[in-house]
Amino acid sequence: MPKIILAEDDQLISASLVSAFTDAGFEAHPAYDGEQALAIAKEIHPDVMVLDIMMPKLDGISTLWELKASPELATIPVLMLTNMSDADTISKIMEAGCTDYLLKSDQSIDQVVTKVKEVMERGKRPV
């Protein structure tokens, strides 16, 4: 069963994500801030991660930097899931090295699940 970390501070959105990914056959681990997401990542070495950008303690972009700076976590494929659609943010997250990004409110929950699966597959292939 693939392991996924869902970093999202909004309780309602997090609940939807956890439920959808559990249904889709994932072992879903919710995290409510960046620090928590990193801690869980170090512990369980997930197959894929979903990061929100605006999160308390450590925001999504900083979390991504931390992941990429750590040799053992740098290879985990990451999907940035955000409601920030400005060009500046998007260029920042692409630079930081995320595998892909999605604008939250543009997607149905199924589309998010499909995208995560795709990101996970892409991460497995040697680039």
Place this chain on the structure above:
Amino acid sequence: MIPSILLFLDFGLLGIVFFVYFRRTLRERNKLQGQAEQSVQLQQQVYQIQVLQEIGERIGYSLDTNKIVEIITSSIGTLLDYDTVTYLLFADPESMIFKCHVHNSVPHRFIDEVKNQMLQSISAICGQEVNLANADERITGTILDDHLNSRPESYVNVPIIISDQLLGIINVASSKKYLYGNSQAQVLYSITNQAATAVTKLESVLENEKGRLASTLYSMTDGVFMVDLHNQLQVYNPAVVDLLQLRVVRGKDITMFDIINALAGKVDLRTKIEEAVEKHMPIVISEVYLRDQALELTITPVRDQQGEKRGVSVVLHDITSEKALEKLRQEFTAMMVHELRAPLTAVRWSSDALLKTLADVKAKPDNAKLKESMANISTATINMLELVNDLLDVAKIEAGKFELNEQDYNLVEIVTDQVKIFEAQVAQKHLTLALIAPPNCRVKCDKVRISQVMDNLLSNAIKYTDSGSIEVNVSIEAQSNRAVVAIKDTGVGVTREDLNQLFSKFKQLSSSDRSRKGTGLGLVVSKGIMEAHGGRVWAESAGENLGSTFYFSLPLEK
């Protein structure tokens, strides 16, 4: 003839006065216009200082004194009988101008004698020997005739004094005896005197104008400097030194090199200046970052009245605070977008889940799951609604269209009702909640709006307090005739800097630490509500993690 000289001088004065007046009106009009025009105007001022300086210099020294003296000398003929009219002027400390106009033919000796008389006279005035070693000598008029045996039998010497400075001497001479008496000397004296007075007046007008411009320039917060085509700094004000953080050696002027150096790596100022001169177009360089400052540079080419290129003027405008405000606004917008989309996403995804559960007709619907999705949708909708209401309230407050439905109420009742609503939430966080209030406190207010303020302040207190207590205190201040409600918590507290910005639209408390959700708009709305009631809202805190107290006050009913 005297009037004609005065007329000439009066026109000159009138011209200057018009020039000054016109520029003043122009300046006043410009005040109303935008910043771009303001900087253009500043550059004009810099240029005018230059022009005025030049005019002043010209009038003060050689050219116009010469002209004035020439007019005097040329008009003397109709008033006096004379053979020669001569003037001797100090051109500069080292040299002199000697000019003699010969009306009736005289020998060289005649002129030599006149010259000696004048030198003696001027030496006497100066109290020291004056010689004509470096003199620029010119003799005009009728041809000299050395066969004649005439000598200057009559002559008058009149000093030319402008602004208390001896500029030279005028001499009228004739070979006839007993020609000039007191009245002739008086005429000559009054002509030179009038001319000198007029020039002095002109000079003082110019001085005042120059002084005014210089002081305007000096006190300006924008940096302004003017540089000529040879990279020589003509004018600059202290703001240039401050904004570019130049190091100044005491008593020494800065150079263009200092300025170019200060901007090195940020702007190639030399190239930009050349470009502005070449194209004869102003160039604006926005956002030049010097350490922690943001500057905007406007380079404007300057030409004189003949259309000759003179150089450029440069205005340095500090846009640091504008940039900071812009950043704050952007952050606010980003946060609003995030906060508005979050509940919508929750609604969308929960409905997705709901639809999925219901779509499988054969499966037995999982009631717990259905209930969870519905509850999520409901909560998200409430959050969204609160946010939208806050935004609408802020818009109404800002537009000045905030209306109240004021009635007579007991404030204690309104407060008590709100405290009751929050009891469950307080218990959930294991906090204690106390209410201290007199039995009655009559105020005229909008009950819904005051409840909204209570709701906002109480929910904030609970949100920002993880342990300890919350105390609500209603008191009556007889002296100021108002009711004060205080909501005191033992929570995270507020830093001194944040206290000032708590009630501003763009500032959410702990915007760096978003561990507690919220847009901060609630406080902005609360402030608007209390001000509409003729009351106030404010906060006090001993500092971070030392708790805080939020107050609001209302005028008591009379």
